[in-house]
Amino acid sequence: MPDSAQFNQFGxxxxxxxxxxxxxxxxxxxVHADLPVRPELMAPNGFLHAxxxxxxxxxxxxxxxxxxxxxxxxxxxxxxxxSNHLGTAREGTVACVAxxxxxGKTTQVWDAVVTNKDTGKTVALFRCTQMVLYGK
Numbered sequence: 001m002p003d004s005a006q007f008n009q010f011g012x013x014x015x016x017x018x019x020x021x022x023x024x025x026x027x028x029x030x031v032h033a034d035l036p037v038r039p040e041l042m043a044p045n046g047f048l049h050a051x052x053x054x055x056x057x058x059x060x061x062x063x064x065x066x067x068x069x070x071x072x073x074x075x076x077x078x079x080x081x082x083s084n085h086l087g088t089a090r091e092g093t094v095a096c097v098a099x100x101x102x103x104g105k106t107t108q109v110w111d112a113v114v115t116n117k118d119t120g121k122t123v124a125l126f127r128c129t130q131m132v133l134y135g136k
Contacts, residue, residue, distance in 0.1 A: 048094065
């Protein structure tokens, strides 16, 4: 199973690295990450952009899926995602904890909670379904 350092390296030159997502913990069917809030991640209204929050949650769930691929699987793709945005952040750091709900041979379902680390308040609830891919 890849560890947090390996996942941070894996995403360094892609969207997770570009946004500044830092994977802090990978163990079993749980992944944790932080995202420092900065001006480039904000919507024009001055609040954290929903796309930044969704990318954080989807990255955690996707890395969790990679860490839990069944034998013979070569990858995955997200086939469905949903988020409920309940709060926001203007500064500081938001954190995400993703947990597996279902680890099947053909699909995985993951839930994630994004929180404002400064206030402890929930920013978003997220759920996604991943389709497990196999080689030909």
